[in-house]
Every structure is written in C-alpha cells, then in structure tokens.
Amino acid sequence: MIACSREIEARVEALLDRMSLADKLGQLNQGHGDSPENLELAVRGKLGSVLNVVGAKSTNAMQKAALSAPAGIPLIIGRDVIHGFRTVFPIPLAQAATWSAEAAEEAAAIAAAEAASFGVNWTFTPMMDIARDCRWGRIAESLGEDPCLAGELAAAMVRGLQGRDPDDLAAPERIAACAKHFVGYGAAEGGREYNTAEISERNLREVYLPPFQAAVDAGCTTLMSAFNEISGVPATGNTFALNTVLRGEWGFLGFVVSDWGSVVEMIQHGTCADEADAARKALCAGVDMEMVSQCYEHELPQLLASGAVSMRVVDEAVRRILRVKFALGLFEQPYVDEGRAAQVILHADHRAKAREVAASSVVLLRNEGGVLPLAPSAKRLAVVGPLADAPAEHLGCWAFDGQAEDVVTPLAALRAELGASHELGVAPGLDDPRSQDQAGFAAAVEAAEQADVVLFFGGEPAILSGEAHSRAFLGLPGAQEALLDQVLATGKPVVLVLFAGRPLPLPHHIDRLAGLLMAWHLGSETGPALVELLTGTRSPSGRLPVTWPRTVGQLPLYYNTKHTGRPPLPGCGDIPVGTPLDPVGFCTGYLDLPPTPQFPFGFGLTYTSFSYADLAINPAEGAANDTFSISATITNTGERTGTEQVQLYLRDPVATVTRPVRELRGHQAVKLAPGESRRITFVLSAADLAFHDEQMRRVVEPGEFQVWIAPDAARGIEGRFLVTGTAPMPLDPIDFTR
Ligand code: BGC
Numbered sequence: 001m002i003a004c005s006r007e008i009e010a011r012v013e014a015l016l017d018r019m020s021l022a023d024k025l026g027q028l029n030q031g032h033g034d035s036p037e038n039l040e041l042a043v044r045g046k047l048g049s050v051l052n053v054v055g056a057k058s059t060n061a062m063q064k065a066a067l068s069a070p071a072g073i074p075l076i077i078g079r080d081v082i083h084g085f086r087t088v089f090p091i092p093l094a095q096a097a098t099w100s101a102e103a104a105e106e107a108a109a110i111a112a113a114e115a116a117s118f119g120v121n122w123t124f125t126p127m128m129d130i131a132r133d134c135r136w137g138r139i140a141e142s143l144g145e146d147p148c149l150a151g152e153l154a155a156a157m158v159r160g161l162q163g164r165d166p167d168d169l170a171a172p173e174r175i176a177a178c179a180k181h182f183v184g185y186g187a188a189e190g191g192r193e194y195n196t197a198e199i200s201e202r203n204l205r206e207v208y209l210p211p212f213q214a215a216v217d218a219g220c221t222t223l224m225s226a227f228n229e230i231s232g233v234p235a236t237g238n239t240f241a242l243n244t245v246l247r248g249e250w251g252f253l254g255f256v257v258s259d260w261g262s263v264v265e266m267i268q269h270g271t272c273a274d275e276a277d278a279a280r281k282a283l284c285a286g287v288d289m290e291m292v293s294q295c296y297e298h299e300l301p302q303l304l305a306s307g308a309v310s311m312r313v314v315d316e317a318v319r320r321i322l323r324v325k326f327a328l329g330l331f332e333q334p335y336v337d338e339g340r341a342a343q344v345i346l347h348a349d350h351r352a353k354a355r356e357v358a359a360s361s362v363v364l365l366r367n368e369g370g371v372l373p374l375a376p377s378a379k380r381l382a383v384v385g386p387l388a389d390a391p392a393e394h395l396g397c398w399a400f401d402g403q404a405e406d407v408v409t410p411l412a413a414l415r416a417e418l419g420a421s422h423e424l425g426v427a428p429g430l431d432d433p434r435s436q437d438q439a440g441f442a443a444a445v446e447a448a449e450q451a452d453v454v455l456f457f458g459g460e461p462a463i464l465s466g467e468a469h470s471r472a473f474l475g476l477p478g479a480q481e482a483l484l485d486q487v488l489a490t491g492k493p494v495v496l497v498l499f500a501g502r503p504l505p506l507p508h509h510i511d512r513l514a515g516l517l518m519a520w521h522l523g524s525e526t527g528p529a530l531v532e533l534l535t536g537t538r539s540p541s542g543r544l545p546v547t548w549p550r551t552v553g554q555l556p557l558y559y560n561t562k563h564t565g566r567p568p569l570p571g572c573g574d575i576p577v578g579t580p581l582d583p584v585g586f587c588t589g590y591l592d593l594p595p596t597p598q599f600p601f602g603f604g605l606t607y608t609s610f611s612y613a614d615l616a617i618n619p620a621e622g623a624a625n626d627t628f629s630i631s632a633t634i635t636n637t638g639e640r641t642g643t644e645q646v647q648l649y650l651r652d653p654v655a656t657v658t659r660p661v662r663e664l665r666g667h668q669a670v671k672l673a674p675g676e677s678r679r680i681t682f683v684l685s686a687a688d689l690a691f692h693d694e695q696m697r698r699v700v701e702p703g704e705f706q707v708w709i710a711p712d713a714a715r716g717i718e719g720r721f722l723v724t725g726t727a728p729m730p731l732d733p734i735d736f737t738r
Helices: 006-018 021-027 036-043 056-067 092-096 101-117 137-141 149-163 165-170 201-208 208-215 239-249 266-269 273-287 295-306 312-326 338-345 348-361 393-397 411-417 438-449 480-489 526-535
Strands: 027-033 050-053 076-079 180-181 222-225 256-257 363-367 380-384 423-429 453-461 494-499 513-520 610-618 628-636 642-651 663-673 676-685 696-701 703-710 719-725
Touching: 006 056, 006 312, 006 453, 021 027, 021 137, 021 312, 027 036, 027 239, 036 056, 056 076, 056 256, 076 312, 092 101, 092 137, 092 348, 101 149, 101 338, 101 348, 149 201, 149 208, 149 453, 149 663, 165 312, 180 239, 201 208, 208 222, 239 273, 256 312, 266 273, 273 295, 295 312, 348 526, 363 423, 380 438, 393 423, 411 423, 411 453, 411 526, 423 438, 423 696, 438 480, 438 703, 480 494, 513 526, 610 642, 610 703, 610 719, 628 642, 628 663, 628 703, 642 676
Parallel strands: 027 050, 050 076, 180 222, 222 256, 380 423, 380 453, 453 494, 494 513
Antiparallel strands: 363 513, 610 628, 628 676, 642 663, 642 703, 703 719
16 A cells, blocks of 8 residues: 555645645646657646656756746656566567566566666556457557456565555655556457447456556556546546546555546547546546646636536645655655766666566466477577567567667577577568568578577567557568468478567467477577576576467457357367258367467476476365365476466356456466475465455355366366355455445
C-alpha cells in the first residue's frame, strides 16, 4: 500500500489549504516535453507533471520553473521506462517468460536507478493487460495471458521500481510505478489496437482485474486509465472500475493518470458531447491527472463555477497527487545531481544482470536429436538471416532511451566467443527483415551447404510490435519464409533463433526445424545471452507466458478457457469425403486444425528431461477454510543439469458457474543435477479455490477439485481433493444489495 503516514497526510492538508484554485487545477495537468510554452506553464503553476523530459539539465530546469510558481510544488516527471533505460532488458513479454519475480524485480530496480539519474521520477510501467490474442501488438509489452503470473511479475516490478518498503520510494534511485492500462485494454476485439473490449463483470474480476490488484497490494502509487471502452463505458470515464473497485474495494490511495489524450477521446467514443463533458466524466469517475489533452485545464473553472463539478472532487484529486509527490521525497529533493548519470548508466553490473535476464527469457521450443547445445564437433556454423547483426532491432518496442550502439548482436557475440574455434559462414540472405529482395539467397544457401549447423536469426523487427502495431498475418515478414525454405532444402540442421514481440505461428516450417529458440527481443545483451545458450554454458529455462497458436485462425487462444457443453474430441474434425450430414459427435473446434495449440502455455524445453511422480494431497478432504498441500517428486532423468519450472494447475469441475479447464495457482523453479530428485510442495488456500458466483460474490463452493502438478498447461500428473460442507463459503464481506 502507498505510504499514507500521518506526517504525509498532515503535509498534504496543510499545502492544500494554502493552494488557490489555479494552483489546484495546475496539479491535474500533465504536459509533454520541455518546450518554452511548458516552462512558462510551470512558472505559472499550471503543470503538475510533464512527461518525456529527460536528462538532469532539462529536468532540473523544469523543476526550477515549477518551484518558482506561487505554490512552489515540484513536478512529477514521467517517462516510459518499459524494459530498461539505457541498459535495455528483454521486452516485458520476454521477462514474463523467465517466470521469475526476482528477475523482474532486479531488472526494474536497475531501470529505475538509471532513469532516476536522468531526473525521471515516475515511469508508466508495469503494463499488466492480459493478452489472449497475439495479433495485438502490445502483447509484447504485456506479461502474457495468465492473471496469476502477470500479477506476480507486476508486483515484483513495482517493488523493483519503488522499493520494498513505502519509505524506499524517497531514495534517489527509486521512482514511482504506474500500473497500466486500467483496465481491459488487452481484450481488444480481433487483437485490433484500441478496439472495443466486451468484458463481463465476472471476466473482469476473474481475469483482467487481479494483476492490477496485485500491483496495488505491492504498493503501486499510480495507475493509468486505458484507451478502450469496457462493455460500453470508456475506461477513462469508468466509475465502476476507478471508484467502486479501485478506490472502494481495494482502498487505493495513490492517483490515476489518463492515457495520452484518453480524456478527450471520450468524445470520439461517443459518450461525451464535448471537452467539458469529457472533463467532468473523467474527473468524477476518478481520473486525477490528464495526460496531454487539456480538457481539465480548459473546462474545470467553468464546471466548478456552474456546480457541475464540486470542489470536493478536485480537492480529492489534488490530495492524491500531492500524496505521491510527498512520498517520493520531491519536496525535499526536486533536483537530480548532474554528475550521477555517468556513474550509473550502463554500469557493468547492469549489463551482467541484463545478460542473465536475457538468457533466462529465451524459450527452447524444439530440439530435434539434441541439435542444441551445439556439439563440439559442429565446428562449421552458417550464420544466416536478417537479424544476426541488426542492433536496433534487438532493443524491442518501447525502448526510447536504449541505443543501438550499446547492443551486442548475435553475430558480434559469436565472433567474440567462437571466432577462434569455429568457422563462421556469415550470409544474412536478406538485408532487412521486411525485404523481399532475394539477391542474397544464393550466398546464404551456399553458407548453409558448407556448414554442420545453420543458425538462422530471423523474425520481426522491433517496429512490428508495440502500440498501434497489430498484425493480421503473423508469419515471418518479408521474404524470410522463402529464405528459410531454401536453407532447409540443403538438408542441413537448421536452428531458428526467432526474434519477435509475440508468438509467430509458422505452420509450414516448425516441423522441419532442428531447433527453435524463442528469443523475443532481448535488449542490450542479446548476443552474449544467446551464445551462452547455444553453446550450453547455460541451459534454457524460459517457459511460454502465452499460448502459441498453430495459425492466426485459432486466435484468440488461451489455456484457461472453458470446457463448453461440447468439448473437443479426438477426431472431431475428421470428415472424409462422402461423410453424410449427421450432427453426432459435433464438438468445439475447427474442422481443419487440431484443437490444441502449437505449444501450450507454460511450455519450454531444457537440455535435459524431467519426470513427475507420486502426487500426494493432504488432506484429501477438508473444509473450505483449510489449506491443502499438493506435492510431487520431480526427477532429472537426463544427462545434464537443468531447471524445471514446476507448475500447479487447479480446476473446479462442478460449480454454479462454469470454470476454466485449468488455472495456474503456483509455480516453482527447481534446479536438478542428472539423476537428482526433489519433492515439491504447493499449498492451496481458500483464496485459490474461490471464484465469483452468479451473484458475483467471491466464494468457495464445496465439492471436488482437480489439481495437476505439471510441466505446462497441457500435461501433468493429476489428483483430486474434496472440499466438504453444504454451503458456499464467502471470502469477502458480502454486499447483499447486489
Ligand atoms: C500509451 C501509454 C504510454 C503513454 C505515454 C500512450 O500512447 O498507451 O502506454 O505510457 O502513451 O507515452
């Protein structure tokens, strides 16, 4: 929870008492950049915040201007520091593939320290929009499809940015976090950016809200309201989400900023007639600060004068903003030391951590005949594909402060590490990932023919994912698939190192690849991290945080789906020519695809193998408020040390409302030497068993529960336990007025 010490509250009230109406309205206004106009607005106390002002000189100048205003209130300076600052970490979806809260926290702490040295006080991250459709470009910025994993990682990022203790926030290397986009942005229909999100209250509460609650519980000081509408009401004017749930149910004391122009966009949505209407609806719904558009600035004086908005609402918004500014220690230290950045930026420890997180983000999806790690005998390597040496592309989307010159590419790392011991046949085949020019194909094929193993570095350039970068065709862009075909035709084993901001279905190629490493966009240390994995210095440990479709036609696709009344059946799609029309055996799915994904959520190979055995549940029967421990023995059955990500899934097979076929309820990484076994135990309590019933009460219903301890969402060893009783057990105080 954000610090709300008596001292801070007293300072907020004392300051509020001294502020004029103009001072107050100024606090609600966020400007963009340090233009002369914005400096002038700051001097007149008409800005509470700016975004995208970076560098000690510029931020100090802005702060100086704000402090010279009558009320002398420092600005809170915001910036999108999404996956690192100058040291760039893997994109958030890749960080989610680590399944490691520790990695996410450490990466965020480094990003915060570097950004703070540039005068940034506040970042618009973490983004925890649940994403079930990889056509959506912002899936790259998300933490995947699972509410439990996304919430755990988002909370870790909040701790990394802000510190673990409320008082840490005032330290010079900490900045305020912003959980975004509240809420439902990832549910854009068809994966089309900014599109309508139609979400039932049950799905909102079960799927989209929990990661935000985890971030708020971790002390996140701010939230950003989303661009989208939620079932007819824009998120930026959504009283239910912002006031009922966020403030009322969760007790959030920080402030909410709109997204870029999302207040004025309510006119386009068609729920507001004009700027005055938009300002009133957003502020009254609970959006405290307006980003960039100026409806508050232009309209609030008149809205207050007419009584359409009450002073109480304005005071409350100002109070929330000041609370965060005090907690950040901005009144004590508004300026940043101009010499600090040089000591912090790209520090060797930061790069080492970036390499470690990058390596842990990579997911090994295919490894036929153990082509990886590269055998000592594989001395001749062909280095093919347009992304072997494209430093800017490895920064990924939303990396404004990263610089291409700081990136070590795969080719540079291969040359540095293997240049002396191996023969590297370098022939990219394509100059650019989107190029259609096949002039370089012959050289690439020739390099492949001379090689023991072909390393094909391909995929999406960074610009094809992120905001407003949804795609309808998700294969390899440009002529890459044709290049891959020609290289595969040499018969040499081909390892595809795939870079992308999302899973890319490759239905015509996957089965022909010897190896497939999902490398997302890994940031500054891309090359060294990959070489460690290719050579086996390190074993892959990443797991998919999203379901990987076979083809775009399956989207949206996610593991925690419902069973339906006609669940998938084997052979359901088989209709040989001449089959008469007969509605027997009809089931959910497609005629022309198996019901399964290409790779399930949670999937990832290692350089060894693991077995799961001896599932035990204790007690086998218990009351709803008991705890149940579920354990199993995991054994490394292969020949190398490896890390397994052991996952616990739950299902409530009979309930008063339909429940997902599986839901993740925990996971533990276990590192085992060959032949070594470990007993892993998970503990489930009422909060894990609960769901929202027909009346939207959070309850545990008596009956049987199914659990799996599993390597991914599609496999595992199964057991059952019984929750005894005759009536549902409510978890939260029940609102009987519903
Ligand atoms: C994005 C936000 C971002 C903001 C500020 C918007 O377009 O949706 O995620 O934080 O811009 O750059």
